[in-house]
Amino acid sequence: xxxxxxxQQAPIASLEEAVVKGLAADKGLFMPETIKALPQSFxxxxxxxxxxxxxxxxxxxxxxxxxxxxxxxxxVYDTLNFDVPLVHVNDNIYSLELFHGPTLAxxxxxxxxxxxxxxxxxxxxxxxxxxxxxxxxxxxGSAVANGFLGVDGIHVYVLYPKGKVxxxxxxxxxxxxxxxxxLEIDGTFDDCQALVKSAFMDKELNEHLQLTSANSINVARFxxxxxxxxxxxxxxxxxxxxxxxxxxxxxxxxxxxTAGLFAKRMGLPIKRFIAANNRNDIFFQYLQTGEYNPRPxxxxxxxxxxxxxxxxxxxxxxxxxxxxxAITAEITGTTYTDEQIRETVKSVYDKTGxxxxxxxACGYRALQEGLSAKENGVFLxxxxxxxxxxxxxxxVGEKVEIPLKLQEFMKGEKQSIDMSKEFADFKAYLLSL
Ligand SMILES: *Cc1c(COP(=O)(O)O)cnc(C)c1O
Numbered sequence: 178x179x180x181x182x183x184x185q186q187a188p189i190a191s192l193e194e195a196v197v198k199g200l201a202a203d204k205g206l207f208m209p210e211t212i213k214a215l216p217q218s219f220x221x222x223x224x225x226x227x228x229x230x231x232x233x234x235x236x237x238x239x240x241x242x243x244x245x246x247x248x249x250x251x252x253v254y255d256t257l258n259f260d261v262p263l264v265h266v267n268d269n270i271y272s273l274e275l276f277h278g279p280t281l282a283x284x285x286x287x288x289x290x291x292x293x294x295x296x297x298x299x300x301x302x303x304x305x306x307x308x309x310x311x312x313x314x315x316x317x318g319s320a321v322a323n324g325f326l327g328v329d330g331i332h333v334y335v336l337y338p339k340g341k342v343x344x345x346x347x348x349x350x351x352x353x354x355x356x357x358x359x360l361e362i363d364g365t366f367d368d369c370q371a372l373v374k375s376a377f378m379d380k381e382l383n384e385h386l387q388l389t390s391a392n393s394i395n396v397a398r399f400x401x402x403x404x405x406x407x408x409x410x411x412x413x414x415x416x417x418x419x420x421x422x423x424x425x426x427x428x429x430x431x432x433x434x435t436a437g438l439f440a441k442r443m444g445l446p447i448k449r450f451i452a453a454n455n456r457n458d459i460f461f462q463y464l465q466t467g468e469y470n471p472r473p474x475x476x477x478x479x480x481x482x483x484x485x486x487x488x489x490x491x492x493x494x495x496x497x498x499x500x501x502x503a504i505t506a507e508i509t510g511t512t513y514t515d516e517q518i519r520e521t522v523k524s525v526y527d528k529t530g531x532x533x534x535x536x537x538a539c540g541y542r543a544l545q546e547g548l549s550a551k552e553n554g555v556f557l558x559x560x561x562x563x564x565x566x567x568x569x570x571x572x573v574g575e576k577v578e579i580p581l582k583l584q585e586f587m588k589g590e591k592q593s594i595d596m597s598k599e600f601a602d603f604k605a606y607l608l609s610l
Pocket of ligand 1: 282283284315316317427428429430431432433434481482536559560
C-alpha cells in the first residue's frame with residue numbers, strides 16, 4: 178500500500194516511510210491510497226470472531242501488503258491483549274469501554290500497535306536510534322510512553338503542557354525513566370504540537386537526529402483505532418441491536434473518529450457518526466458553516482479534547498474530497514460546556530449507577546439528545562473516570578475507586594525537564610542530545 182500526503186506536495190511513501198517519518202515532507206498527513214472494503218462474508222460472520230481475529234483481518238486490509246502475515250498477526254494479538262466490552266447504560270445507549278488497557282484510555286490501542294510496528298521496521302533496517310516525539314494533552318503521552326517503554330533503539334520524548342494535565346495522567350509518563358523523557362512545556366497543548374511539527378520541518382535537526390512522530394498523525398497509531406469500531410458493531414449485532422447503529426466519538430484531534438470513518442468506508446454498516454466536542458468546537462462550527470476557523474484552545478474538564486486546530490481534520494477532508502455536503506451527510510456534531518459535562522456525569526451516575534469520565538460524558542449526552550427511537554447508539558468511553566479523579570469526585574460527591582494499574586503509577590516519582598514554548602529552546606535541547 179502506498180501513502181499520499183493530504184497536502185499533495187510530497188512524494189508517495191511506502192508504509193515504512195510513512196511510519197518512520199510520521200508527517201509528510203510538505204507537512205501533510207499520510208493517507209492510504211486505497212481503503213479496501215472487507216468481504217460480505219466477514220460482516221455476515223463478524224459476531225462469531227474474537228476481537229483479535231477480527232482486528233487481524235482489518236489490519237491485513239491496511240498493512241498486509243507490507244508486513245509479513247505472521248509478524249502482523251503477532252503485532253495485532255500483542256496490542257489487543259485486553260478487552261473492549263460494550264456495556265449497556267440505559268435505553269438504547271451503550272458504552273464501548275476503551276479503558277481496559279495498561280494506561281486506561283483508548284490511546285493504548287494505537288500506542289501499542291505503533292510501538293510494535295515501528296520496532297519491526299527499525300530491526301528490519303538495522304537502524305541504530307530513532308527518536309519519537311509526541312505532544313500530549315494527557316492520554317497520548319502515557320499510552321505512547323508505555324507502549325514504547327524498554328523498546329530497543331527507540332527513545333521517546335513526551336511534550337506536555339505544564340499544569341494542564343491531571344496528576345494521574347502526568348505520573349503515567351513522567352515516572353517511567355529508561356527510554357522515556359518527559360518535557361514540561363510552559364504553554365498549551367497546541368504549543369506542544371507546534372513544537373513537534375516545527376522539529377520535523379527543521380533541516381538541521383533532521384540531519385542530526387532520526388525523528389518520528391507518535392501523534393495520531395502517524396498512520397501506525399491512527400489506523401489501528403479502526404479495529405474497535407468493528408468490535409463495537411459485532412457486539413451490537415450479538416445483542417440484535419445492530420440496525421441503525423450510531424457511533425458517537427468524543428473528539429479532540431479527530432484521529433479516533435476518522436478511524437471510525439475509515440471503518441465505514443471498509444463497509445462497516447454504521448448509519449452515522451456524531452463528533453462530540455467540548456467548548457473547543459472548531460469542528461462543530463465547521464459542520465454548521467462550512468468554514469474551518471482554528472483558534473487557540475481553551476482549558477476544559479475534558480482536557481484531552483482541548484484542541485484548537487485538530488490535525489486530523491485534513492484527513493476528514495481528504496476522505497470526503499473536501500465536500501462539506503458529504504461530510505455533513507455522515508457526521509453531525511455537538512458542543513458542551515463544562516457545566517453540561519458535569520451535569521451529565523452527575524445525572525447518569527444518579528440515575529443508572531454508570532460513572533462516566535468527562536470525555537465519555539460528552540459522547541453520552543450527544544446520544545441522549547440526538548438518537549431517534551429506532552437507532553441504537555454507542556459512545557466511545559475513551560478513558561477510565563479515575564484518570565480524572567478530582568473532577569469526577571467533585572461532581573459525584575463520592576470517592577472513586579482507583580484501579581490497581583493506576584495506583585502503581587501513582588507510587589512513582591515524577592521526573593521532567595522544564596522548557597519554554599520557544600522552538601529555539603526545544604531545538605537547542607535536541608541538538609545537545
Ligand atoms: C485523546 C482523547 C480524546 C480525543 O481523541 P482524538 O482522537 O484526539 O479526537 C478523547 N478522550 C480521551 C480520554 C482522550 O484521551
